[in-house]
Amino acid sequence: MTRVSDTEQEPLEVLIVDDQELVRGGLRRILRRRDGFHISECSDGDEALAAVAAQTPDVVLMDLRMKRVGGIEATRMLRARGAEPPVLVLTTFDDDQLLSGALRAGAAGFLLKDSPAEDLIRAVRTVAAGGSWLDPAVTGRVLTTYRTTAPAVSPSVTAGELTGREHEVLALIGRGRANSEIAHALGISEVTVKSHVGHIFGKLGLRDRAAAIVYAFDHGVVSPGQSKV
Incomplete structure (x- = not known):
């Protein structure tokens, strides 16, 4: 994988898009500089385009439900601008429709916010390296919903x-x-x-x-x- 966390390589640039300060703070505590991450953040989906342009992150951690512009629409706007950076959706809701909608919008994967810290770290590194990450707790249901709602x-x-x-x-x-x-x-x-x-x-x-x-x-x-x- 590229830009993994070691002393000889640059840290992964991670943009957190979430309207809850407590959540952003928790993510910052997990994705630490000493472990190979550099964090920038914004507080709603309508700020994501400008934040990506300013910070050029390797991966975007995107909340699904925000006050002004939700994660699905923000992901769709980012994908309309190009393939990079990949978006990893984070949500407290195991809502199959929302998560399948995020995949249709172009997200590289999704992770529930109550997942272990180790899974978050692995997911960020995997998505930043060009892979996908589907939370195993809900993957089967989400794929079923995706198949029934995505265009043929x-x-x-x-x-x-x-x-x-x-x-x-x-x-x-x-x-x-x-x-x-x-x-x-x-x-x-x-x-x-x-x-x-x-x-x-x-x-x-x-x-x-x-x-x-x-x-x-x-x-x-x-x-x-x-x-x-």
């Missing part, structure tokens, strides 16, 4: 018609692996992984990694028990 996709080929290597890459995407982890697992370069990912998305008509995860679960490429998280 008409792929030009099926998963069975991908090349062998593309199928391996799709399986690892389905398990939440980042490009660097896929490269290591398959013994290939990250550039080659990116090329395979582009071909997979193009062939299957997929917009992003979250959609690829849903596709992988839907078509038996991976099963919930195989998920990284």
Whole structure:
């Protein structure tokens, strides 16, 4: 993974978007500078675009329910501006509709706020490195909701018609692996992984990694028990 926390590399830049000061304070205490994180923050979704432009974070931690602009709309606005930075949704609500809506808006994953601190740290690092993170406590239900509410996709080929290597890459995407982890697992370069990912998305008509995860679960490429998280 890139920019992990050690003494020789820069800290991960994390932008917290949450309208509760107590929550932001708690996240700051977990994602500490000495552990490889640098924190910036804003207090509502309507401030997210300006904060991203000013801070250029590696990952955005986005609350779902805020007073002025919620996390789904803020995520949608960020994605409309480009692919970076990835958004990891944090919420106290295990609301399947909200969480599936966050995936449709382009979030790289979601985590419940009552998750252990270790899971938060792992999730931030995974998403910052280009992977996805789906909280196992609600993943099955959220994927079901996502499948029933997302627009139908008409792929030009099926998963069975991908090349062998593309199928391996799709399986690892389905398990939440980042490009660097896929490269290591398959013994290939990250550039080659990116090329395979582009071909997979193009062939299957997929917009992003979250959609690829849903596709992988839907078509038996991976099963919930195989998920990284």
